[in-house]
Amino acid sequence: MDKISRIKDKMRELLTLKRYNHTLGVEKVAIELAHHYGADINKVRKGALLHDCSKQFTLTRMHELCDCDETIKTYGHLGELLHGFAGSVYAREEFGITDEDILNSIRYHTIGRRGMSIVEKIIYVADAIEPSRTHEEVQTIRRLAYENIDEAIIHEVDRKMEFLIKKEAIIHPNTVDMRNWLLHNRK
Ligand code: DGI
Ligand code: FE
Ligand code: FE
Ligand code: FE
Numbered sequence: 001m002d003k004i005s006r007i008k009d010k011m012r013e014l015l016t017l018k019r020y021n022h023t024l025g026v027e028k029v030a031i032e033l034a035h036h037y038g039a040d041i042n043k044v045r046k047g048a049l050l051h052d053c054s055k056q057f058t059l060t061r062m063h064e065l066c067d068c069d070e071t072i073k074t075y076g077h078l079g080e081l082l083h084g085f086a087g088s089v090y091a092r093e094e095f096g097i098t099d100e101d102i103l104n105s106i107r108y109h110t111i112g113r114r115g116m117s118i119v120e121k122i123i124y125v126a127d128a129i130e131p132s133r134t135h136e137e138v139q140t141i142r143r144l145a146y147e148n149i150d151e152a153i154i155h156e157v158d159r160k161m162e163f164l165i166k167k168e169a170i171i172h173p174n175t176v177d178m179r180n181w182l183l184h185n186r187k
Helices: 003-014 017-037 041-050 059-065 070-075 079-095 100-107 118-129 138-147 149-166 173-184
Strands: none
Touching: 003 017, 003 041, 003 079, 017 041, 017 118, 017 138, 041 079, 041 100, 041 118, 059 079, 070 079, 079 100, 100 118, 118 138, 118 149, 138 149, 149 173
């Protein structure tokens, strides 16, 4: 069995059916975007399939796994913020992923970062626009994804930040820093 099939089998075990279907949706969109932008299909597929691999773990397990950053340590155990960090460690340990670009695409898929690679951008956007996402803005972000991926990320991060502000949630500095970086380099 090839590596991709093995990852898929394991994801089916690790995730709920809904989350597994989301993962396959992210894989599909990520492959399309990789073709569109000439990115490495193999890297993008692995990043897509593994991006939420730790999502069903308990907070304690996530925290044990993750080599999380200072912000997450400071503000405590936010599962939404931890699962990318924990997931990248799990992907290395359980699936032998050593490629830093794939690992970063998992690590930063929720919060992004300044200087993201095309593989990281594709996973970030594919996560937001895969077929089962139905929020109001998704059509616009889908269109932008193929026109200018940076604009798609700006649109998505604006939506995310509005949502986080309404919830009075802690905003990770990467979320803001990635947005500033994209705005600063806007063409
Ligand atoms: O894991 P998924 O549901 O597929 O998607 P995701 O990894 O993008 O997670 C989305 C969630 O993460 C959503 O509920 C908002 C939350 N999130 C993203 N950025 C931040 C954040 N939560 C906090 N508190 N702060 C952030 O900066
Ligand atoms: Fe996620
Ligand atoms: Fe931690
Ligand atoms: Fe996801």
